[in-house]
Amino acid sequence: MRRSLLVFAIAATASFCLTDIEAHAEGWGNLTGQFVIKGDIPEPTFLPKNKINKDPAICAVNPIPENEVVIDQETGGVANVFVYWYGRRGAKPDVHPDLQDPPEEPFVFDNQGCVFVPHAAIVRVGQPLKFINSDGCSHNIHTYPLRQQADAINDLVSANATAEKEPLSGPDILPYPVKCDIHPWMNAFWYVSDHPYAAVSAKDGTFTIEKLPAGEHTFRLWQEKVGYVERAYKVTIKDGETTDIGKFEVEGLQ
Template sequence: MKQYCSFLALAVALSTGDVLAQEWGHLKGKIVVNGAVPKLAPLVKEGANVKDANVCAVKDLPDDSLVVGENGELANCFVYLYMRRGTPEIHPDLKKPAEPAVKLDNLQCRFLPHAGIVRTDQVLNTINSDACGHNVHTFPLKNNAHNLLISANDNKGVNLEFSQGELLPMQIKCDIHPWMTAYWMVVDHPYATVTDSEGNFLIENMPAGKHTIRIWHERVGYIERSLDVEIKGGEASDLGTTKVDADKLAG
């Protein structure tokens, strides 16, 4: 009898674990440019007469607003779960962020990473690896804006906090060096990402069911404003390849 009860308990545990595994799934896809990619001039040319030229004009500074691979792979697209109200059910492994802070660096008069995600239960630690001062000026829709100076070679930096998820990525600028911009998305859940250098994205452990996804890029705006997807438990739902017309990226 004792052996039977032990077997029954094990069977129930395994069955419950299998059911729980079926309640979560992944979302993946790829974003590419359709057509000839526009060539962008450097934001600052080597030797240009700009402020802090000894730091900012040592070499050409690329325009990070458009990063495209050899085969049209579009980096820095934001892909995120959109909800009109409330927050989604969150996988137990994702209830807390992997790290309490994410880092944004002022490096060679660029914001790096140029695009990223920060949760409301994280801080955006903004540092300065340059030998000149910068400021970090955020332009959110829902949160309070930040506008703070960061001294040269400040590896401790300043921590930016956000209390609400945003509807779309916010712009970040350095007013001292006006070509410096970045875009970061503030979310109150873990279901958001940015496409990598190969245009790929993966959002893991989403709750099974029907959801609305938004895809956004700084030179286009919404690529998909309200894309309905269905996440199947225990599977990776593949959106396939999303194409963005090259002429939309030229402006």
């Protein structure tokens, strides 16, 4: 009887392991697309010089673009749109073996000409942070997490200095603002994620997310002026293929 139970237990364990392997072996694919403005392409606008009233000898040397809406003049592409995988009630996606660990290279956040660079960024939980101040005046980096209050940062970075920071400890629910209290026009947005399936659209509005698990997924699309572009955008990923959503028109940007 004991022998029979042992054989059954081994068989059951093997069956469980096989099922588990199969559940994670459906394959991997990519997602790509381009965000474009719906309607006419507006001319770029710049911050009025009378608003650059702090350290103007450094900050007012070059025009500072207003970056709430950034449109590529040639393609109509919308930059700085966040695209991120969404699951209800703490659900997490299967993660490709190559992407399990957060990047070892730091997320670099710079101050250039009294502008934060990059303006919109994905930060992975556990990824080191590196702050650079390329300007000849001090800046501070003040973050406003929505959920992870313990991860809030309010650090002064002296002129032409560099500072390294500990990784952020947990994901947030939305992209959240980053500001400089010394220069109030400076702002940026971070989306902090505990998985690799998030991206920000480039200058021409394009984005790519690689090595997604095959199957149906929900993504949230978010832009700082309009908020949610889509709360629940459904996408099907096929093994070994790239799913292209084509040109996705974004309204309300004029």
